[in-house]
Structures are given as C-alpha cells and as structure tokens.
Amino acid sequence: MLFRRLKTSGLAQHSYILECGDGLALVVDPRRDIDDYLRIARENALTITHVLDTHRQEDFVQGSAALAAATGAAIVAGTHESFGRADLRLRDGEAIDIGSTRVLAFETPGHTPESVSYAAYPRNAGGRCWGVFTGDALFVGETGRTDLTDPARTAENAGTLFDAIHDKIAPLGAQALLFPAHGAGSACGGAIADRDDSTLGIEQHTNPVFTRDRDGFVEHKLAEKLPRPPYFRHMEAVNLDAGRPQPSLSRIPSLQPGAFRGQAADACVIDTRAPDAFAGSHVPGSYNIWLDGLASFGGWFVHGDEPVLLVTDSASDVGTAALALARIGIDEVSGALAGGIEAWREDGQPIDFVATTSAVQAARWRDEGSATILDVRDARERAEGHIGGALHVYVGDLGQNLPAVGKGERLVVHCSVGHRSGIAASILRRHGYTNVHNLLGGMKAWEALGLPVERAS
Amino acid sequence: MLFRRLKTSGLAQHSYILECGDGLALVVDPRRDIDDYLRIARENALTITHVLDTHRQEDFVQGSAALAAATGAAIVAGTHESFGRADLRLRDGEAIDIGSTRVLAFETPGHTPESVSYAAYPRNAGGRCWGVFTGDALFVGETGRTDLTDPARTAENAGTLFDAIHDKIAPLGAQALLFPAHGAGSACGGAIADRDDSTLGIEQHTNPVFTRDRDGFVEHKLAEKLPRPPYFRHMEAVNLDAGRPQPSLSRIPSLQPGAFRGQAADACVIDTRAPDAFAGSHVPGSYNIWLDGLASFGGWFVHGDEPVLLVTDSASDVGTAALALARIGIDEVSGALAGGIEAWREDGQPIDFVATTSAVQAARWRDEGSATILDVRDARERAEGHIGGALHVYVGDLGQNLPAVGKGERLVVHCSVGHRSGIAASILRRHGYTNVHNLLGGMKAWEALGLPVERAS
C-alpha cells in the first residue's frame, strides 16, 4: 500500500498520495506543480481517481484542477460554497469508497469556514481509523490560525475550531495517524512542531487544543498574532477555481549583464543568494530573499503582474526559484542574470554592499550606544524574548514603516538567524540607509552567547 | 526533527535514521551499504552518534560495524551474548539520552533470544512514547517467525514472543508509532501487511498477537511453515561481528561474450531479466532470478565463494544486482556480460529457451491431461488454495527434489505471479527438462479468471 507525503519546501506544505486498492489512488491537497504525483502514480502502476481538497488554500496555488485535468480524477470537497469548484461534495460524515479504502469527510471549520477533514479506513486496518487528513485544522503540536477570515472573529473561530476537533477528530481514536497540510515553518499556524509523524494519541498529550480547555485555547489563539501576507487574497481568488496550471520553468531567458540592467528598472529584482553573499556584492536595488524563503516571502514584495528578474547562486537555482514563485502564483519571471553576480561584476556593472556583523560586535555597539538595533521578527517571536532597546518592525511591514533614524547612522538589523534580516537589509539599502549591518546568526547566536534577553512580562 | 525510513528493496528491510536534537542522530538496524545514512546525515547537518541493533540479523549483512567505523558512532545493543559486538549494552528497561531524545530498551525475545525493542521519547512528544523500533518482534499485521533458532521450539518461542509483546510493547500505548525492521515480502515473517505506517493502537485491532489469545497465537505461528534460506547461517556468523564493510560495486568487469563463456563453466550464472525475457532467450545453464528477487533468492542458489556472473537487462542493472547480492554477503561477482544477451546472440553464442504459457492454456492442458502442473510456492501460500492435481515443491528445494516426470513431458510450473516459477523453470532446464512452460501471471491470473481452486480442508 503506497503512501507518500510530499513536502513542499519553503511553504512547509504537505500533500499526500495514498494507494486505495485495485490500482486506484487519491491525492490530498496537491500543489500546483503536479508532475511528482503523476510520476509516483506511474512508477507504482496507480491511477489517480480522486483529488481531495481539505479547504480552499490561501497560501499557495492549488493543483487540484490541474491534476484533475491531467488524470480525469474527480475533485472531492465539502459542501460549503467557499469550495468553488468540486466534482463531488461530501456532507459531514458522508463516506466514499475508493478501491478497498473508505474515506469519511468531517466538517472541521475554524481556520476557514469550509475546512473539511478526511478519515481514511484502508481494508487491512481493522475497521478503525488508520489516518486522518486534517488540512489546516489540526497540525502537529498546533492548530490552524483562526484570524484569517476576519481578525475581529479570531476568538469565535478558535472556539469553533476547538469544538470541531473535539467533536469530529478526537473520536477517531488515539491510534489514528495525523496527516496535516502543513509542518513547522508554515504561515498558517503558530508553533507547529518540527516533527512530521504524530498520532491523535500523541496530540492529546501535547497539542494546546487538547492540553488546554476551551477558554484557554481561545486565549492561546488570540495571542498568536501572525503576519498575514498580502498575496493571500490573490490566492483565495485563484483557488476558488481549484487552482490553475503551471507555466513552463525552462523557458526563462538568460540575460547578459547589459540586457539585465536594461530591464531591471521596470522589474522587481530578487537575489536568492545567502545573506552574507548578498552582503559581499549585489545588484543595486535588488531584494535579497534567500532561495528557500522565496515561497514564504516573495509574495510580500512582488506586486501584481510586475516582472521579476532573478540573480541566483547557480544556474540550477533559476528553476528552483521560479518554481517557488509559481507556487504562490507569481508567473512573470522575465529573466535571470546569465553568469550570476560574477558576470555582472566582471562586466563592470555597478555593485552595492551591505555590512555584516556578529552578535559579539553588535552587543558591543549596543553597549556603547553606537548602533540602533532593529528586530524584524514577528510579534510572536518577539514576545518570547528580545534584545533590550531594539526597535521592532516586522520584515513584511518594513517598507511601509521605515525606522526613524538618520540614513547614515549605524543600524544593526536582526531576525532569528539572519535570513529575514537579509531581506530587511536589502529593503533598507533600497531606501537609502547607508550604514546597515546584518547580524548574522541573529537571536540564535545572541542567545547561544548568553547575551542578555528581555522578555515581555 | 528529521526522521526517515529507508526501505531495502528485495529484502523488505526497513532501517531508520532519527534526529535526536543538538545535531545528533541515531540509526536503527543499518544495512551494509551505508552511504545513504551518511548522505542524509550530511545533508541535514547531523552527526550520527548511535547505531541501534535490535537483534543479530539473519537475512542480511548488518551495516552497524561499517557505520560505526565511518562515523565514530557507538553500537547499541542488548545484553544477550548473541549480540557479538556492541559498544553500549542496555539492560531491559534501561534508558540512554541522545541529544534531547530519550531511548528505552526492552527485551522482546521470541523471534531470536537476544531481540530488543527501542522506545523513543523525543523532547516534544509529551512524555509518552512517540515510536517504537521493534526489529523482528512486531511487524505491521504480523510478528517475527519463531522457528528460526530451532524449529522444534517454534511453539515455545511463540509463547515467549506473545508475552514480550504484551508485557513490554503494549504498555507503551495506542498512540505509539510502530517502526519494525521489515515490511511485506520479508522472509522473516508470514503475512506482514503491505502497509508501512501503523501504530500500536491499530495493531491492537488487527495483529494476531493481539486479536488472538496466547494459545491461538501459538497455533498461528505453528501454522506458518516458512522456508528457511540456507544462507541464514552464514549471515548469523558475519553479523556476530556487527557485519562487515561493502566491496566496491563499480569494479565489476564487463566481459565480452567469448570471455564470459570461458568463465561461465566455473561460475554461477544469474540472469536478472524478467521471466518472459529469459524465456525468449538465455545463456544455457543460467539461473533466472529477477532483479528485485535477487536479495531474497540469490542466497538459495549461490554456494560458498563460488564466483557469480551476471546477465542483466541494462548496464545500470549490474550495480543494482551486485548490491543486492552484497547485501546478503555474496561478494564474488566476477563479471557481467558486456552488451547483455543481445551481444551474446549476435556473437553466435549458444542460446536456450523456455516456453511460457497463460492460465487459460494451462487449464486446457490440465483438463486434457496433457501437462503436469508444478506449484513452487511455499507451504503457507499453497495452504490458502491451489490448482487441483498440481505437484508441490518449494522453489528453494526444487534442485534437490526434482519432479518425477519424464524430462520431455510437458511441465507447467507456476507460483503466484511468474517470478519464482521463472527461477524454477531455469532450474528445470539446467536439469535437462526440455518441455517446461512458465505460467505467466501465475495463481493470480488463475484466480482472476475464475478457474477452479482447491483449498486444504
């Protein structure tokens, strides 16, 4: 019985393919680039007949429509109208049989109103629930955020979610395997555990939705305060039609430095190298979004149909970067710098720099009063501990909330390890700050060195 | 928290690598070819510090010693003397901490006297057992065979195993994930379920060790009657020293047809192509063991240090075949036929043939009485249903128990689908039977066509 979890790096999104018997298979919450599902099916002599959507995704382009088109599979969803397109709508508690596997749908709203979980009962699992696909309702160690549909109704949604999980999911039993749509690092939940494998029984002893009572859980969700990427609205619109097919990624032109420069003025230039490489030299005006962060952060900085130009570490990263952007609906990658930053430099094109610093040096400057510290992490992280006296603006909001310090003053920007502060440093350079230092190692290094941390009381 | 199951095709062997915190990792029951563990560790910035052996393996060469040598890791085992080499011996119930993960050892004898299971408690799993590495004690849907140490004590061992699982494993809780050392298709257990993911809670409703009482379970084990490959004894000796390193697989010489023929007389020639390809033409005297069956069946036919010569479908299969053999301790692959059977034929070398047939045709012959049917499946399979009037000799025993029919009489040989009957057909050709037909599709096709099946009463 083939069962495979496909993890989408950058989005921490999990989709699944499950063999159901008689050569048939189902896929849960496919991403836009569907070739992996097709390949796995072909290699294992399976025919994909059902695509299960747990909810209308807000953080990436769904592949449901593309996969259905490629295979003839039926799109399965709940009855709520927020599922725009579906071929088969299951009511709460309703079952379908695929091959020798029974699948039951349960409405589990709270994260979004239409959210559905699917409990799977393979033939040889003894009549008990073998595993449950919980979408964004129940994660490992956490639940889906409840502020997305309307921040004002976060508490109400949290209560709804609590009830759904207790009424619909918990009764499936401690033995049931848990298959959520996201792992640690997703923007759809707070402190998702960095452990993929879990069961309802383990959650019952670790997950706030079980370890707290209803009020305590609502309080927990109210305290989450997660950033809300602006492109989410766009995704919801696209996904009302179950997503859309993916553009070709091999066709992105290699632009020689002169041609790249010519197009850069009207484009969003993204440099996907590590922040220290970016610090050492980069195309003036470019954003620095590290490769694996592109799917999470690209959507904050690329606007509408603005063309994107890429600067990457290696040629093979061009496709990886374009795929990450495509997964969040950014299809207009109009070129990549041929030969990367080296060709650019050797061509005599202008380069720009950012300074880097260490926690030790930053602490010294702070103690001397010779630098302003800027924390660009999110509110939840900051609440867990911060450097005394540091300003705080979330990286996603920085362009609209520039720090009120002189453009030439020494500014040390930090996040948890140095990636998001790399984005922030590039934003600050774009806005004319000339003395920006990226604190490499970030809060992690700071704490590892035992430097003083303030915690909100 | 990285956790990866590595499945060894052909042996249906499962080994595991688990991130334990602080950059440390443990590996459970490694196979001889250890590069995958090293690669995964490197790619995930992990240092392997502990190698856990659940028991002295009898069906493959352990990689524990090789992995310890390559990484400096400690080999962890139980206290029983059958664990030859170990750096750290845990008593029943004793714990070690690796990074932030606690591991408890439990003695779970029955399959072998030294068998140990390891229960893992990662930091973020709430103090309950997250998962248990059960080796060959508890599989998904089955338990380890209890006849290996001494067939006469099968029942006694079964009782011991029943008690161990009920006393040591069951108390870990329904929520615990189950990580056994084998999946469906292994020679170490009977009807292992073809589903990798399970929990103790699921087993409690499906596994005979839980669904039957002690006597019923003993009866179930007595009825198993599994073949015992002759190379097992050799493995046990090798593994008393925690295995041994693997030879280089890229160095196998490509032999031109003339040179191959020259060496074939003193070697065991194995043709790894599919049985229908083998039927269509092959090197006279060669065994036909399909590629993915090599690790299970090679050990039945290669004796001692006899050199092996390979005929494969493609050049890339040479390495795959040699690796499969190396995994069971057969290191003397002295050459592969350059250009495969095509080069052989074009060189004018002698070729031999086997006939193939379909279930429909075989049934007709049987009804006419114009063919003898020979079933080469194992006793357990045969007991579940067989073709009326068919002779029965297990494929592994066929060379020593040739059917008492004329060498020129029509003989239809079958197994479940046609692979093992391919081996059998090649054995019969070697012994001079000239009218051998391999029933392609085997019992599966026979049953799919609704042809009559007899069941032992």
Next chain:
Amino acid sequence: MLFRRLKTSGLAQHSYILECGDGLALVVDPRRDIDDYLRIARENALTITHVLDTHRQEDFVQGSAALAAATGAAIVAGTHESFGRADLRLRDGEAIDIGSTRVLAFETPGHTPESVSYAAYPRNAGGRCWGVFTGDALFVGETGRTDLTDPARTAENAGTLFDAIHDKIAPLGAQALLFPAHGAGSACGGAIADRDDSTLGIEQHTNPVFTRDRDGFVEHKLAEKLPRPPYFRHMEAVNLDAGRPQPSLSRIPSLQPGAFRGQAADACVIDTRAPDAFAGSHVPGSYNIWLDGLASFGGWFVHGDEPVLLVTDSASDVGTAALALARIGIDEVSGALAGGIEAWREDGQPIDFVATTSAVQAARWRDEGSATILDVRDARERAEGHIGGALHVYVGDLGQNLPAVGKGERLVVHCSVGHRSGIAASILRRHGYTNVHNLLGGMKAWEALGLPVERAS
C-alpha cells in the same frame, strides 16, 4: 568556448550548440524537445541568439520555431523557398557575425534543393575554417541520400550534390572539422560511418564523394535503394513552419488493465520491450517496436491521428517512448499500461506469444526444408549477403506484402540482429500467422557462426 554535440538517439540526429563570444550562442538544427539547449545555455551563461537550419528536415519535427519562441533567437536559413519560415535568409557565400564568430552560408543542394552548409570561423582559429555544419549534405563516410525529392531524379541530384561538395565544401580545407546532421543509423544516408569525429581531410581519403569520380559517385547513389518512411511527407509539411512545440510528456495516463483493454480496440498498441521479452508474452495484436527503434519505425505503423497505447518495460520508459514518438510528430499517446505486461497477466487478461529461435536451429530447419526463412532487412543490406532461399520483404512493407505461405507453416523471420524481425513477427501475428519464429542474433549470429551466405553477383 563551449561547443556541444547533442545526439538524438533513435534518429541518429546530431544538433549543435556553439558559443560565439560575448555570451552569445548559436544552435544548429535543433530537435523538437528544446529543453537541453535551454539548460546548456543557462548553465553556461549563454544567450541563444541564432538558430541555424541547414534544410527542411524530413525525418523529424524541427525545434527551430520552438527555440526561437523560447529565446527570441532569429531563425537563419538559405534563400530557397522550401525553407518556409526564417527570420534571416543568407545567400550563397554570405556571412553573419555572431559575437566574435563569423558564419558563412554555402548552398549545398542535392539531398534537398534548399540544403545549406554553414562554415564557422571563431575568433581564435586563425582565419581558416574551424568547422562546417553540413546538414544532410556531407556525413562522415557518406553523403545524404539523393532520392527523396523524386526517386526518378536520384542520379541528377547525386551529380548536383557531388558538385556542391567539391565546389563549396572541399575548398574550406583539410583542417576543417565536420559537423553533419546525422550519424550512423539514420534513414537519411546509406553507410554513414559509426564515428562521430571527422575532418574534411579525413573525408577526402574515405568518403565516396571524394574517393570516387563524379560518375562513380552517381552510380554509388543509384545503388543505395533506401526505404522511405511514409511519415516523411507529414514532417515536411510540419517543418515548412520550422516545426512546432512539443506536448507535455508527463501527462500520459496510467491505465489499469481493464481500461487499457477497453481502449486498445481503437488504438495502435505498441510494445517497446526487447523482442525476446515480447516473444515471451504480449498483449494480442500489439506491435513490437523496441524502445530505441521507436523514432525510426514508429512512423511506419502509426497512421494519422490514431491514438497510441504503450506497453513498456518500466514506468520510466513511458516518457522515453512518448518523446521518441513526439520527435517524429506522433503526439496522440493516450495511455500506458499501468504495471506493464505483468499487471496485465496477473489480471487474467489474454496474452499471446511468438517463438524465438537461434541461428543454429534455423539453419537446421532450413537444411531440412522444415521452415521458410523471411528476411526483412532493406535492399542494401540484402545485397551485401543473404541466407540462400530466404524470402525478402522490407519490414516497413510487410503489412502490405505478406508472405505467401500457410498461416500455420513454420516461418523464421530475421533481420540483422533481431529487432526489426521482432517488429515483423508482431505484424505476422496480427495477420494470423501462428508459427512465427524470430531469429535472435539475426544475420550477425548467422555470419559469426560461419553459416553459408549468398551474395548477389
């Protein structure tokens, strides 16, 4: 200076990518699947600015239009109207400069009226011709066939070709490297040498166009008598527009046996396994065209827009097979048998067989007069030697010229090694011949064994 030859297996087609300086590159005679050119360009920081067509290809779909669309490159051709689409038309002797490389066009008709060769002069090659892209005019050891446009004018075309090579190519000098559009095995030339690397100086001592005088060369071309695949006409039409983009190959559905059988009646079923595997069992009515022969022979048997169903050795061969078909314009692959022939057999579906035989056995039957031998090689091969008394029908014509022997009589079919006789055997089975034997090893084995060969006097 990057220079890469890309060989298209099956078609023996060669295309080229050449770095020209300043980051620019040209591509000569691209195939339809253009991703390799794009990948090489990207990995080497090159921008493809020119696509050179040597002639309108008749044996495969050109990628010129697709590559121009993906890169913005200009399509370069000669002035003859048979080049349907071109962005830049060079007259005889006219030059263009790309980066620091000069390219001169020379009209070299004879194979086709529009054929052009391109001589390359990189900056650092001392002012002499470095290499010449000769398309189908001059091959290694051979020239392009001259019968394609009109068999009646073969001699006239041969004279034209002789003159063009002596007048335009030879003067480039002995030092010039030779880069033709085809290697050994192509349907576009007779005895192309199986050596890729050559120079004009080497050709002057080995190639009939140089070692013979004009009349002797014309005679040589008249004697060629090459088969003319029926799909060539279709290719010429498609390529008048410089080819067309390629369909997606990952989207071919995996069909379970029942569904496959349902569609097979209205489709052309092609089994791409080796002929001995096909002999051992196959889907009744299927053609057996070995994987690497699909691009050469698929076009003989698939008609118009007839859907194609595939039976392959492994799942990964499905994409390979579909690509081979796409390269010759066959895009309607409507499915592949999930699990291959094994799944088919196990499902109890009907299977069919062909017999195989060896040269030794075939010779015995021939001597006894107990078999008819059928030679399906082409006329040129047969002229070089054949088995006495063998019938002769080219494999491509066999469906229309069935042998006049009883359907149940023993028929041994052979080609050079056994692949084309595999196709022939499948055709004969389709037409009801029940006693067909494929001579594995073919004429090569026959000759290696020193069996008697007759040569036309």
Next chain:
Amino acid sequence: MLFRRLKTSGLAQHSYILECGDGLALVVDPRRDIDDYLRIARENALTITHVLDTHRQEDFVQGSAALAAATGAAIVAGTHESFGRADLRLRDGEAIDIGSTRVLAFETPGHTPESVSYAAYPRNAGGRCWGVFTGDALFVGETGRTDLTDPARTAENAGTLFDAIHDKIAPLGAQALLFPAHGAGSACGGAIADRDDSTLGIEQHTNPVFTRDRDGFVEHKLAEKLPRPPYFRHMEAVNLDAGRPQPSLSRIPSLQPGAFRGQAADACVIDTRAPDAFAGSHVPGSYNIWLDGLASFGGWFVHGDEPVLLVTDSASDVGTAALALARIGIDEVSGALAGGIEAWREDGQPIDFVATTSAVQAARWRDEGSATILDVRDARERAEGHIGGALHVYVGDLGQNLPAVGKGERLVVHCSVGHRSGIAASILRRHGYTNVHNLLGGMKAWEALGLPVERAS
C-alpha cells in the same frame, strides 16, 4: 565508435576513452577517480584493455594504476625511465593494434623528457591519422611549459619540443584531430586556447610552435614565467608508480560547530564558498579557495599530511571539494562543518569578515592615495597590463612575501576576476591585516570600465 573526452574541472585536464573495435577500448591519461571510465565502458559494452600514459603527470594523481587494477588493462608508456610503472613500453614509432585500431607512439619530449604522443588509426579512417593524443606536448593554441624539469633549461627544452612537434606530430597531417591532456586554465601551459576542438591543420595557422620559427618559439617559452605549485614534486613521486587508488569520499564526518572548532586549531581550514560569501562571514583563520579552484590552488596551501577541514556552501559540495583535493593527492580531509557557516554563526561561534569593493571605488581610493593596490596574478598576466602603482606578489607566494604596509592600512587586493584575490584576502587576514578589500570583478571589471591600464614596455 564511442569516443569521449572527460574534462576534469579545476585542473582543466582532459582524458579520453576510445572504442577500438571488437568490444575493446583504450583510455588515455586517466585521472585518479576512475569510476567514470568504468561506467562508460559498462554502458557501452566495452572492455578497457589498454591505459595509455603520455607522460608522468606532475599536476594530479594519475589513475593508470587504479584503472589497470580494476580492469586488468595493460599500462602503455614510452621507454624512458621516468615512466616508473608500465606493462608495455613502446619505442619511438612503434605500433600496437587494439581491436581494429592501430596506435603509434612517438617520443615528443620537451615538456618532460619522457613525453610520448599516440597517433590513432581506426579501421575506417582511410589509413591516415585520425587523431593524436599529445599529452602536454601540444595543446590547442599552445605547447606544454618547458621550465618544469629545470628552469635553467627552459630554452633548451623549448628547442627540443619544437623539433619533436615538427618532426613527429606535423607529418601526421592537417586532417588529424588534436587531443591534448589539458585545456585552457591548466598550470601546465601558458595561453591555452579556450576551444577544445582542433586539428593539426588549424594549429598550423594559430599555434606559436607553428607560426613562429624555432628561435621565436624559444623566446616565447622563455617569456612564459608560469608559477610552479609546490605540490608538483609530490605528484611526480606518486606517479612514478602510475598513481594510487582513491580514498572513499562519502566517509568524511559532519562535525557540529563545537567539534569543528576543537579540531580547527591543528588543521588547515578551507572555505570553498564564493569570495563575496566568504567576505560576508567566515571561520577566523580559514583559507578561502573557491570550489572550482581547489584542484589548482589547494596544493599551494595544504602542507604534507596536515588534516583539512572544509566549510562549504552546501552539503553536496563536501564530496566535490574532497574529490578535487584527492585528485591532487590531498587525502586527509578529516571533517566538514555540519550545516555550514550558518550553523556556525547560530551556535554563537566567532566569525570574521573581509571587505569587498568595486573597481569604481578602488579607482577612487587609488586616485586619492587612500589605498594600496596589490595584484596577485601571475607574471604573465601582469605583463599584459596592470593597474599603475599596484604592488605585485603572486597569490601562491603571498604567505612568504607579505606586503610591506601597515596591518591596519587599507589594502585592495585584486586578480583577474576576484577568486584568487579571495584567497589572497584570506591569507592577509590570517596574517593580521585588518583593512583588506577584495576587488570583485578584478582586472576584468577594471578594463570593462575603461579605467587606465599600464603595460610593460
């Protein structure tokens, strides 16, 4: 006829495998890591029977002995005693036949006294030389350096080489293909053309050995002044025995930051990242040798059996780096930093920085007199043009010839593009210079911007 050139990145070394007929193949000048030859042979059904050494290599560990051991092939060499080990010694003009291919040996000393070239005559090349393997005697556009055996005899050796090429190689004819042992970028020749494909006819119009007379050629060689890496002596000793087998590269331990730091004090730490990434943060005291430069420059800085520790961009670079080092005989890679520089930083370990600068900024500082410029290219490059007023020390000599400027003074270090200046910057940091700027883009950017260049008159 399979023929393949294998290019060893970093060393610009070219080796070759040639199919000779009858399934036999020869290999010329194999590198130490021989798996590619074995794989190609296997995939093409070839048996390697002869390994041809053109001379005792001085810049890398030969694979001749390892390849002979793996295949049973004979090592072929000339008669000179500097070929330590050989199984077959050919005299000047002597031939051997391998399959249907004739190979003639010609003594072509000058680069080294024992150098031999091999001319190949495949069966179907018309009796003329098809191609010649010239080792380090004749390159494309250049000849082997003549100063290695004894700098004082550079002129004498140059004359010897001139004579050998004119007497032995030139007569092979303009049509002959040229297959040298090195391409552009090798330390074994000066201005080797960056074009791999050439013929003797092309060389006759472009190569100084042909375009100059004997005296002019000697003068050309005297002017070369190439650096001589210190590890060359070691290679010569190793290669007297035809090289030695390669160590396993998968076994390099991943060290967590604390363990890495513990070992760093007694090791040579090499950071293989790009120079701008190194500039942005690095392990204090580490050398910065970019990945593709490791085979050329590692031998300058690793001494004797000193253990090497690696810091790489990605985990997959560890193997690449270790292979590059192994190719030049550095086998003691005792660990790699797990998680790279990011894990190091996050662990709070100390980091160091180098500044980077652009040509524009460097020119401004130079005009102001606020920086010293240090040119670390070799003498030949410097002679072709340099920045006025720049100091000059070759990067390989820098540790022994530190610039006489204050340790805190601004020092701009440059090479051609920024890689070797990255090495230099790391050396300067090791020696306490605190204000070092690496000029990214180097001389290439300087010239592209039209900044003033001085040329030696």
